[in-house]
Amino acid sequence: MIETVNLTKKFGDLIAVDGITLRVEDGEVFGFLGPNGAGKTTTVRMLCCLISKSSGEARVAGYDVGNEADSLKIRKLIGLVPDNVGLYEDLTAYDNLDFYGKLYDCTEAQRKENIQRFLTMLGLWDKRDVGVATFSKGMKQKLAIARALIHDPQVVFMDEPTANLDPESSKTVRDFILELKKEKKTIFFNTHNLDEAQRVCDRIAIINTKLMAVGRPTDLEKTVQGRRTVIQVGQATDAILASLRKLPLRNLVVDGNVLTIDVTDPEMENPAIVQVLVQAGARVQSVTVAGSTLEDAYLKLVREEK
Amino acid sequence: MRISKSWIIALKDFKVFRRKKYIIYSIVVIPLMVSILFPVVIEYAVIKSGGVPAAELATLLPAFTFFYIILAGVIPTTIASYSLVGEKVEKSLEPLLATPTTDGEILFGKGIAAFIPAMGAILAGGTILMILMDRVTYGALGYDFFPNWNAAIVLFLTVPLAVILSVEWNVIVSSRVSDIRVAQQVGLLLVLPFGGIYVGGELDIVALSSASTLLTIAGIIAVIDLILLYVAKATFRREEILTRWK
Numbered sequence: 001m002i003e004t005v006n007l008t009k010k011f012g013d014l015i016a017v018d019g020i021t022l023r024v025e026d027g028e029v030f031g032f033l034g035p036n037g038a039g040k041t042t043t044v045r046m047l048c049c050l051i052s053k054s055s056g057e058a059r060v061a062g063y064d065v066g067n068e069a070d071s072l073k074i075r076k077l078i079g080l081v082p083d084n085v086g087l088y089e090d091l092t093a094y095d096n097l098d099f100y101g102k103l104y105d106c107t108e109a110q111r112k113e114n115i116q117r118f119l120t121m122l123g124l125w126d127k128r129d130v131g132v133a134t135f136s137k138g139m140k141q142k143l144a145i146a147r148a149l150i151h152d153p154q155v156v157f158m159d160e161p162t163a164n165l166d167p168e169s170s171k172t173v174r175d176f177i178l179e180l181k182k183e184k185k186t187i188f189f190n191t192h193n194l195d196e197a198q199r200v201c202d203r204i205a206i207i208n209t210k211l212m213a214v215g216r217p218t219d220l221e222k223t224v225q226g227r228r229t230v231i232q233v234g235q236a237t238d239a240i241l242a243s244l245r246k247l248p249l250r251n252l253v254v255d256g257n258v259l260t261i262d263v264t265d266p267e268m269e270n271p272a273i274v275q276v277l278v279q280a281g282a283r284v285q286s287v288t289v290a291g292s293t294l295e296d297a298y299l300k301l302v303r304e305e306k
Numbered sequence: 307m308r309i310s311k312s313w314i315i316a317l318k319d320f321k322v323f324r325r326k327k328y329i330i331y332s333i334v335v336i337p338l339m340v341s342i343l344f345p346v347v348i349e350y351a352v353i354k355s356g357g358v359p360a361a362e363l364a365t366l367l368p369a370f371t372f373f374y375i376i377l378a379g380v381i382p383t384t385i386a387s388y389s390l391v392g393e394k395v396e397k398s399l400e401p402l403l404a405t406p407t408t409d410g411e412i413l414f415g416k417g418i419a420a421f422i423p424a425m426g427a428i429l430a431g432g433t434i435l436m437i438l439m440d441r442v443t444y445g446a447l448g449y450d451f452f453p454n455w456n457a458a459i460v461l462f463l464t465v466p467l468a469v470i471l472s473v474e475w476n477v478i479v480s481s482r483v484s485d486i487r488v489a490q491q492v493g494l495l496l497v498l499p500f501g502g503i504y505v506g507g508e509l510d511i512v513a514l515s516s517a518s519t520l521l522t523i524a525g526i527i528a529v530i531d532l533i534l535l536y537v538a539k540a541t542f543r544r545e546e547i548l549t550r551w552k
Contacts, residue, residue, distance in 0.1 A: 011549065048404050051545045072406045080404040084397035088318070090325045095318075102314045103405040147401065 001026045001155060001186040002047060006056035009042050016042040018210045019056065024203075027184040029177065031201030033191060033298060038208045040190040041083060044157045047188070049074050061154055076104065079148030083159040083190075085140045089133040093124055093143050096132060097150050104151035111150070118146035122176060138169030145176065156180065159190045174200055194295045212301040220297045228290045229270050231259045234283030243280040247273065260290075307414065311407045315415025316422070319389050323423065332384035333423050337377060337431030344370045345438035353446050360446050367443070367451050368515040369507040370435060371460045374428050376500045378468035381427055383493035386420040386473050390480035391489040403544045413477065413542045420473045425466060432461045459520045467527040472496055474534035481541045481550075 002024035009017040017039040024030040032040050045051045047060055049071040058065035060074045088096050094115060101111035119125040122142040132140065141161060148156055158177070162170040177200050180187060191197050197204050198217045206212040206220070213220055233240065236257045244252060244259070251262040263269045266289045277284055323329045352358045358366065393399045402412065436452035443451055476493045483489045503523065507514035514520065
């Protein structure tokens with residue numbers, strides 16, 4: 001559905017997006033994860049044909065980004081939730097959506113149906129005739145999402161849709177994205193919220209101007225090297241530690257009865273470690289793997305880049 | 307270019323304008339005030355005081371219609387500055403630009419949104435002025451001074467061209483400022499040359515009662531319109547708007 005090859009954007013000497021190559025499948029929720037200034041918004045703007053690319057290739061739904069004739073076709077197929085909601089504060093919620101429905105050539109019947117459908121799904125139907133200026137931040141964000149969907153687009157680009165929202169509103173938005181996923185919409189989801197990306201996205205790309213990694217959240221977690229197994233034993237005796245040191249461990253730190261061991265692949269190494277501990281008479285109380293979250297993968301990649 | 311898309315944008319702007327008091331004020335109150343004030347001034351300061359002979363009165367009157375060219379600089383400024391800078395302030399340009407509309411369609415829609423109310427207000431004001439002025443001056447002149455060809459040139463040729471000029475000027479100004487009041491203040495600078503011509507007319511330096519003078523002024527404005535259209539179109543490109551507009 002979305003494909004880029006060496007997609008690059010320069011603003012003068014500044015390289016905002018540097019040679020990104022990725023592919024987003026039809027019906028996929030694709031997270032685009034990166035720190036501020038990483039080029040997430042610029043990438044979305046290029047894919048939405050809002051700004052030109054400096055070099056490289058990009059296609060959305062088979063149409064060529066950068067081709068003037070294809071730009072209008074792409075914009076007709078996509079919906080955008082920008083980082084700023086950009087609603088008309090003097091108009092009602094209904095009028096905001098109706099205006100966009102008209103611009104997307106929706107018939108009056110389609111507009112009525114979709115406005116009712118999305119405002120109801122997002123809990124705003126009762127507020128349809130209320131001026132947007134009186135809406136809370138969360139309500140505005142929901143309305144901006146409804147606006148992006150008014151013409152039933154195949155692809156929805158969301159630029160940090162839960163930024164600055166309270167937890168309840170964030171959850172509503174996330175749940176709504178999961179509903180859209182059931183409808184097989186392709187969602188390109190910009191965020192720097194790792195937890196959110198993990199909950200919502202099928203695959204995640206980590207970007208910091210350049211593309212650092214792409215994969216399923218679980219696969220990205222596994223890319224982290226230098227993970228640690230933390231084992232709590234009843235009593236860390238010298239005999240137990242001596243038998244443990246016979247293993248080819250990279251590093252062992254003992255803090256009272258807590259043993260921290262650097263591991264490369266915990267799933268492969270931990271059973272052997274536990275077996276040695278048990279054979280040496282240790283009472284293993286808990287085994288946890290630290291440094292194995294998406295957050296670690298993200299931070300590691302971003303810091304390495306710096 | 308699809309005019310229907312531009313019209314949708316203009317209709318949305320009309321809906322927004324209805325809720326903006328200062329836009330209503332500029333569309334209704336200013337032209338009405340001017341249209342009533344001038345006949346009142348002529349009635350009390352000129353005719354009732356018996357200070358100006360009929361022949362001189364006839365040379366004084368054309369400048370009053372020319373005053374509507376000044377309004378053609380004022381009224382679209384209020385509307386266009388809100389329409390463009392207002393969208394900037396509300397950050398509503400990005401979602402609008404993401405729709406399947408071209409830059410030209412959006413720009414034309416914004417132009418219509420400023421042109422129609424401004425022209426409507428000026429033509430209505432001009433009609434009121436001519437009716438009232440005729441009532442006031444009929445006794446002194448012995449005939450209805452308005453309507454006449456010069457007034458027609460001003461209201462149906464020069465004023466529309468001046469309104470277009472004002473809209474284009476405001477598009478350019480709006481790309482450089484992010485405050486509606488600043489946009490209006492800078493936008494109103496356009497009034498200065500028109501004001502100069504008006505004063506020149508009142509002082510008999512510019513022959514505003516001459517059709518050829520009025521047509522020359524219209525021609526100059528038309529040329530400036532074409533130049534500013536080129537600049538406005540270059541300014542109103544989505545990449546410019548999203549990356550360079552302040």
